[in-house]
Amino acid sequence: MSSSVQRKRVRKSPGERRAEIVEAATGVALTEGLECLTLRRIAEELDVRPGLISHYFPSVEDLVAEAFGSAATAELDRLLPEDPAGATPTERLAAFFAHTSGPDYDAISRLWINARHLSRYREVLRDRVAQQEAAWRGRLEGVIRAGVEREEFRTADPYVTTIQILVVLDGLGAHANTDTTDRPAAVTRMAVATAERELGLPGGTLDAPAPTRSAAP
Template sequence: MTSRGPGKRVRKAPAERRSEMVAAAARVGLAEGLECITLRRVADELGVQSGLVGHYFPAADKLVAEAFTSATMTELDSLLPEEPAGPGGPGPDLGADPGTPLHTFRRFFTLTSSTDFDNVSKLWLNARHLSRYRPVLRDHVVEQELLWCRRIERVVAAGVEAGDFRCGDPWVTAVRILVAIDGTTAYVNTSADRRAAPIAHLTRTFAETELGLPVGTLESS
């Protein structure tokens, strides 16, 4: 297993090579759709033989599923990192102390309502459709749904404990928020100008109601 490079051939460790393939497949899936992920396409992206990709992924469905997970986990870690960004961390000034549940959700809803989130929204829509016919992908979609809900639940629970949010069950609220996000992103293939006005703030205002907050509390300042 080698990789072409300027002047010499470099052997890569199996874990590195496999990770490289999943990352390449994730890029294809985000840009063009999961249907476009094939062993040949990933091999072409990496400049290797398709047999090498097939060695690591004898079944293309496994590569598609792992590519979906890779792309959505990268987005989740960006939107709701395990460790909140401290002062000076990335993102706009949202009018709340960095790292607090309020700041975290203001950033989260600002980013998920922007067109920057469109490619990931399309990927989710694409994956949910294909998962009807691909059991391996379906398992990954369910796992990612649970992970996203748990990250949202953690922020909700922290906000309730801090006295910023009010809700009866953080898990139920987290599920409802994720469903609201999914509901709005179902229209992601509609042009941005046509969908923006009616639903631009729907998820944020729904979350404010769920969390017992006045309208506009989670809006970036």
């Protein structure tokens, strides 16, 4: 005799449910693109009715903007955490550059390309892109200003230096959809070299540190 067990749905608080929707939408945005975000698509992802998604996000435009904002904020917190546990500005900047390459960074670069393109036609997304650009500028400028105050960095205008670094990173990120395996090391390192030059640092200061090896027994 066969039997079946009906899956019991767990009732979640409004905050938990909304966070679940945003998380699912963020995942789809990163892997498939913002154009693939629809209320029905996320409902299928979570195995719920589309009406539940529309209860929290009546407009798909709001969900698209929220998914982009969530992904961009998470990446910023990974690259430049606000509470770096005692790290110096130089160490924070070196760690920042160490994470600006690889599959994860390529994924967020593709999302930025996607969002900036779509923001030409979608006002809500355009506002969210502007907010995220300001957040990234503010976080990086804060690190640079802290370095100037500690006399680790030398620059006449931390804001301008911030823009220069981000412009180079954006330029490199624009190639996230193409094969960059043959990219010269000097090109890959352009953002780091720009930061070192504009901050008065010796070459190599902001390169990722070599892995620490434990002493042989």
